[in-house]
Amino acid sequence: MPILTELCSADFGDPDTVPRPVVAYGVISETPGIELDHHRHRKAQLLLPLRGVLTCQVDQGLWLVPPHCAIWIPGGAMHAIKSSGPIEGYNAFIEPAAASGLPTAPCTVSVTPLLRELLVRIAGFPAPYHEPGPAAHLVTVLLDEIAAAPVEHLNLPMPTDERLRRIARMMLGAPAERGSMKSWARQAGLGERTLARLLLRETGMSFGRWRQQLAIVLALQWLAQGATVQQVAADLGYESAGSFVTMFRKALGTSPARYMARQQAVSVVA
Template identity: 30%
Template sequence: MHSLNRDQTKEGPWHEHDWGQLYWVTNGIINVETSKAQWAITPGSVGWTPKHCVHKVKIFAGVQVYVLDLDYSDADGFLNEPGVFGMSAFLNSLLEKASELDDVSYPPGYIQHFAALLSYEIARLEELPLGLPLPSDRRARNIADQLMNSPASELTQEQLASHWGVSVRTLSRIFTKQTGLTFSQWRQQSKVVNSLKWIQEGLPINDVAERSGYTNVSAFIEAFRQRFGETPGKFQSKIL
């Protein structure tokens, strides 16, 4: 297990590994993105990318994250799909133990048994609604990337579609088919998920709402509550 600390936000390139990676964030927030979705990983959750999963990681300033590399076989029971899961007290203890493994000698077979126990615990965790599905169509993905980078953009669906050379009707059909959400639903979810990076910075909720593209803070609070089951203020108090 190795730890990462960042004084400033940094995004790495697309890459993959011959091993799985478990992300344990103790402070701040990181984003993990694949071709299918983007996930936000915060304190109280754990992220997972299986081996050969092409992904990139964005680590925001002030983050403390531990990354556990797991070399495993297909028969070892680790999940085949990436995701973010709620942390359990037992898994938290296991990860604390994992941070010691490089410094202490253990009997033969210990690491293999330890990895097997991790796979069982990860499989039992509840997946959290911290992911945002992404379209695979090139034009729709360009629009999705633009909106994720500028959540407060006032460009309409018609303007975005015209800029990227796709009809509004086709764009709507693509988002519904490839993300399971209508374009307007996806755009709202994108704003709420992106708001997490400003919430973890400790910004006032009014400022977070404005940066996320909401002119009405009450509308932002309600959208956040529907997505995460609690208000942004309560969520913020848990991670700071």
């Protein structure tokens, strides 16, 4: 059975001080939402929600963490975490030396049943667990599974220029507003060409591509929370569900229904 500790009453201590390659624990919170302000760990972090949806701001990116995925946060990276409802899941903190073959940049990864069950099992180990022994062997397998986990493109690069960040905040706050790049540039006191040049330089994306990625990130979050395709299409300002589905299929290679069905099948807890 999953080993979960009530988040509001838990005292996990500082995982950075535990002298083991991996320390893991399970958490559960029934509060309407949690918000952890910007902080960092010496160790890398893998965060897997089993229930609920997390958003995580890491450095200059906004990352979506739906229940079928986990987010990888490299050691030392500044990050903030927010959930919009009850949450349960698992945290693993990995020593930098043990993470040498793991991703060096933040990313969202698909979670296989084996990876999920390894986190559940390791969360039940005492901290620190005995070395050498069976626990250490399972930790080695966990590290191999993290290294092999497929990366999902569920992040929204955030610009550093304050004028662009103002546009990003406005678009995140009103995703149904389908104004042109010229109209958004005007609201930030920028020329259209200046906006395009700055956004490409800071995010590597054109304005249209960036806005599409924003729609994908929000859509996956809302779909994971139970919204229908029709509701998501309306909330994103699409004229019809069909036009939203077309955009989604071009971006992710499949329809929203098939994408969510496939990913939710992976995340079912045995």
